[in-house]
Amino acid sequence: MKSLIQLTVNGRLVEAAVEPNRTLLQFLREDLELTGSKHGCGLGDCGACTVILDGKPVNSCLVLAVQANGREVLTIEGLAENGKLHPIQQAFVDKGAIQCGFCTPGMILSAKALLDANPRPTEQEIRLAISGNLCRCTGYQKIVEAIGEAAKTIQGMEVS
Amino acid sequence: MTQFQVLNTRAPRLDAPAKATGQAKYADDLAMPGMLWGAILHSPYAHAKILHIDTSKALKLPGVKAVVTAKEAGLVKYGVSPARYDETLFAYEKVRYVGDEIAAVAAVDQATAQEAVDLIKVDYEELPAVFDMFEAMKEGAPQIHDEFPGNLNAEVHQEFGDVDAAMAGADLVISHTFLNKRQDAAFIEPHACMAVFDSDGRLTVHSSTQVPHYAQRTIAMVLQMPIGKVRVVKPYVGGGFGPKAEATPLEMSAALLSRLSGKPVKMTYTREEVFLHSRARHQFYAEMSLGVKKDGTMLGLKNKAVLDGGAYTSFGIATVYYSGSLLGGPYKLQGMKYDGYRVYTNKPACGAQRGHGGVVHRAAFEQLLDMTAEKLGMDPIEMRLKNIMKRGDTTVNELDMSSLGMEECIQAVREASKWDEKKGRLPKGKGIGAACGFFVSGAGYPIYRSDTYHSTVVIKVSEDGGIATVLTGSAEIGQGSDTMVAMFAAETLGITLDNVRVVSGDTDLSVDLGAYSSRQTLMTGHATKEAAEQVREQIAQVLAEDLGCEASSITFRDGIVLFDGGPGNFEKIRTMYIKEHRGWTDPPHGEYLTFREAARLAYLKKGTLVGTGKYKPPKLGGSYKGAAVGTSPAYGCSAQVAEVSVDMETGEVTVDRMYDAHDCGLAVNRTQVEGQMQGSLSMGLGETLFEEVKFDSRGRILNASLGEYRIPTALDMPNVDTVIVESNEPKGPYGAKEVGEGAIMPTIPAILNAIYDATGIRVNELPSSSERLYMKLKSKE
Amino acid sequence: MLLPRFEYHEPSTLEEALHLMSELGGNARVLAGGTDLLVRMKLKIDKPTHVISLARVPGMDEIIPRNGHAVSIGSAVTAATLAGHELMRDRFAPLALAASRLGAPMIRNLATIGGNLVNARPAADLPPPCMVLNAELKLKSAAGERQVSVNEFFLGPGETVIEPHELLLSVHVETPPPWSGGSYIKLGARKTLEISMVNVATLLTLESPDGPIVDVRIALGAVAPTPVRAYGAEQLLIGEQPSEELFQRAGEVGVGLCSPITDHRGTMEYRCMMIEVLTKRALRSALEQARSWKP
Secondary structure (H helix, E strand, C coil), rough: CCCCEEEEECCEEEEEEECCEEEEEHHHHHCCCCCCCCCCCCCCCCCECCCCCCEEEEHHCCCCCHHHHEEEEHHHCCCCCCCCCCCCHHHHCCCCCCCCCHHHHHHHHHHHHHHHHHHCCCCCCCCHCCCCCCCCCCCCCHHHHHHHHHHHHHHHHHHH | CCCCCCECCCCCCCCCCHHCCCCCCCCHHHHCCCCCEEEECCCCCCCCEEEECCCCHHHHHCCEEEEEEEHHHHHCCEEHHHCCCCCCCCEEEEEECCCCCCCEEECCCCCHHHHHHHCCEEEEEEECCCCCCHHHCCCCCCCCCCCCHHHHHEEEEEEECCCHHHHCCCCCEEEEEEECCCCCCCCCCCCEEEECCCCCCCCEECCCCHHHHHHHHHHHCCCCHHHHHEEEEECCCCCCCCCCCCCHHHHHHHHHHHHHHHHCCCEECCCHHHHCCCCCCCCEEEEEEECCCCCCCCCEEEEEEEECCCCCCCHHHHHHHHHCCCCCCCCCCEEEEEEEECCCCCCCCCCCCCCCCHHHHHHHHHHHHHHHHHCCCCCCCHHHHHECCCCCCCCCCCECCCCHHHHHHHHHHHHHCCHHHHHCCCCEEEEEEEEEEEECCCCCCCCCCCCCCCCCEEEEEECCCCCCEEECCCCCCCHHHHHHHHHHHHHHHCCHHEEEEEECCEECCCCCCCCCCCCCCHHHHHHEEEHHHHHHHHHHHHHHHHCCCHHHHCCCCCCCCEECEECCCHHHHHHHHHHHHHCCCCCCCCCCEEHHHCCCCCHHHHHHEEEEEEECCCCCCCCCCCEECCCCCCCCEEEEEEEEEECCCCCCEEEEEEEEEEEEECCCCHHHHHHHHHHHHHHHHHHHHCCCCCECCCCCCCCCCCCCCCCCCCCCEEEEEEEEEECCCCCCHHHCCCCCCCCCCCCCHHHHHHHHHCCCCCEEEEECCHHHHHHHHHHCC | CCCCCCEEECCHHHHHHHHHHHHHHHHEEEEECCCCCHHHHHHHCCCCCCCECCCCCCCCCEEEECCCCCEEEEECCCCHHHHHHHHHHHHHHHHHHHHHHHHHHHHCCCHHHHHHHHCCCHHHHHHHHHHHCCCCCCCECCCEEEEEEEECCEECCCCEEECCCCCCEEEEECCCCCCCEEEEEEECCCCCCCCCCCEEEEEEEEEECCCCEEEEEEECCCCCCCCCCHHHHHHCCCCCCCHHHHHHHHHHHHHHHCCCCCCCCCCHHHHHHHHHHHHHHCCCCCCHHHHHHCC
């Protein structure tokens, strides 16, 4: 039987009736057509489905949509403002941190969660923060560089 | 190299913003009204006769719109090489591996489709199965394909030069064996596709594929449709690495179900199904002997390969040839003998994966080189330097090194890693190792016998002259080919990159063999250059006629046109352009004529401004059997050094740092080249330390998940010092050749050689798991 | 990957939750973090007809210090919270360390201590540290309440003494005495996202910084059907001056107390060797922590 849920997705209040066995990932991708969060494995092994739930990055394939009731979700689509890329997105573009792009939304959101909590991370802290996001294309190096770059940009913005 | 305006820069990828914002649509992101979901029934047995298939219950389930088996699909044989079309879409008579496709269902949603699959009742008669390639070759082993007795799928015997004489003249002959395990490409995006027929009976398959062209041909052949009625479109693809370089049962099932149901059909593989489908790296057994003079000169190589091919051929013919041909370089040999065997087993079929058949035998050979150097008391890098080929050399198996920056690569990593300071001086448990490799820049011949161009490209300029659109069937799968194509077009046309658009990966656009064998930079690059030159020449011709000058005096650069290097007199062209664009707020200005205005004039005089380009390699290779495989217009090469720390009490290996120098001829986009190098190394590291597909005694995969099939995480992969070497390949567009696959060649042996340096243990079986290394350390005590 | 259908319950009080559990019994599963349950359901290993979520039950996700000597950890406290909690890291290091090594960052944001204990996977990260801390588990049902030592909690893979109508409410741990130190070591293939091949937790208490060992607890995971307290190895150490040789012998004894299996992650032989090595290292690390204990 469907439950009525109400949640904030990318700053907007959303109301829907969902079956309990629907994951948050399915709800975002299919019901809300926010296809930026990806299905890579369905078991929490790859991180392609990462979204930020009440400020914390989680595998949305392991969260039921009904569990997100009353909570705040940030997906990759919610990052850019008025068409302007978020500094993390811009850094990924500038530093060549994107190849096939499938891990990218998850990586960027894990990076956002990191930088929100720790604005000046060391390289090791960056690697730890994205350790649950698998990438097969880049070898992670340019992703780590991009996140470091974004940290500097955000710090610079905050100062000014 | 500052001679280029666009090439050789760090231009950001064209598709990066779409990917960074989640706007990029991959196959599973697509949806159409009325779309159905498909699911496949896989065999639970490794080898069994199919006695009866009962789909009646499945058909009756509410929401099911179509169920298909071999009955509806027909029995058209397909595969990758026409010489080995050994599969049908659905199994009939028997199944040959756990995962073999038997039927497919289309239903209103995914859950119903899966429920229906579970309702299909199949009566099997289990047959004895064989899982080990050596067992499979033995007398009395279960026969997997009637046409291939002894389960021998392919056999290769080649000899170049006089190997026996070479060995006889050797001061030292060292022999060695090596074994890896079956791999999985582990791209993060599982296969996905959507098939739809339009009202004219024309099929479009949107698919996560590396090869729209090959997929189109196979789908048309198997569905018994004319090629012109089949279109394959590649949306964004989340990685391919080889297994997506052939048509899949997913695509063909979806097409068939769509035809029957009259609705679009979406199908995806679960991660487990990706493992069941495989078409990834084979298991290889290598047996080699190298004969050398005591001064380190290499004389002869004897090389044997036995490949576990799984239940079908896939790319396997090329694979078993590559295991031999790719050892012909980059060292000079007087003689080389190769015997290769590809064997059927009751496991998922193996195919091409980054570096193809070359990777494991390269690893074995580079390890053998280190063993030889040690016996001779030579530094391993010195030994390699002594034997490397140079530009212009030809390998013993007739492959032409028209450019080969092998020496530069070796010196670069030797310096960057401070090899001379470290080698032999590191404490126990720390090691440094080196290796080299080389790879084709595109296979010399297409997969099917044909005179076809390997790449064709169309460039169309917008009628206001402002934007050049490149139309290409080539496949952007993450490696950056769209950006590469745009950069070649921009450079050649003499315009800026932001005025180039690329539309790609659609068989409606042009013929391109796709992203495999590291071919697109060289081949699609050539075709793009030619198309752009055609456009430029047409514009130059029009300008020459209109302004009364020589076409040869006209050059294009940075979006402007120069006449004998100067501005020329073009007032009337500008006046006309501005008049035609009254109301526009960005009129052309400045002291030079712009490309925009020139191209507009060309349109006015000639109509739509279109350029076409095409590329096909010249006839390559020797006249011996199998000569085709390994041929290529050019070869990329690389050298790597790895530094490791080994926990001597547990056997755990940490790769601390890697150094990679790759000769790509000319780096079209420096950032992208580095990215390909770093990515290749991370796959190589995974294959060395963690990766292995494991089976139980009944042929079922034990670790069909990304949790248990372990690819490196950000905590496992070190930083790589990358060095780009540019040898300026004469056969490549602007001197460019490959990087996408060649970069992985030295990785496994560099790490293994470093492990030896740290521990005194030669690990000649992959993966070098902590347990494997630990047991070897213990037995040495 | 799809989840099978089930009926979903989201009780808003503990009483409601317990009432549902008595009613539904074995047909229901409790959903806390979901990182284990939902995976098992997707793999069709578990097919509960009812799922009871603890999301709205108040008070389950708090860490409450109790009169300076103990801490009460709500069963819905996540691994991430445990790993980052100052008090946990300071006084209950094995547990904080183990929590920091569980899965990967995103998993840690969901996975709970209650789930990790009740699911009772032989290779789970949190049981061994709970065991060396002699944690007391508060089990509650509609009928009443009971306390069980974590050292008596595990019965077999996936099996504990918890009844179908019971809920693990909280985990109580006593602050270790002065000059105590603990550690947690996990052996896997990669540096993260791993299910342990072998894991070890220890807690060691000295009489004084240079003094002998007055108490030591060693627990091993992934080397038997349940996590194992290596009492025999502990006996060897108590009252003795710490030394390399002593720790080495403790490791050897530890091996004898385990019954690891050969599976696709590793062989029995290797696991046995690693029990020895990791036990020794864990004790060494705990000793270091104990010697640098600060009030």
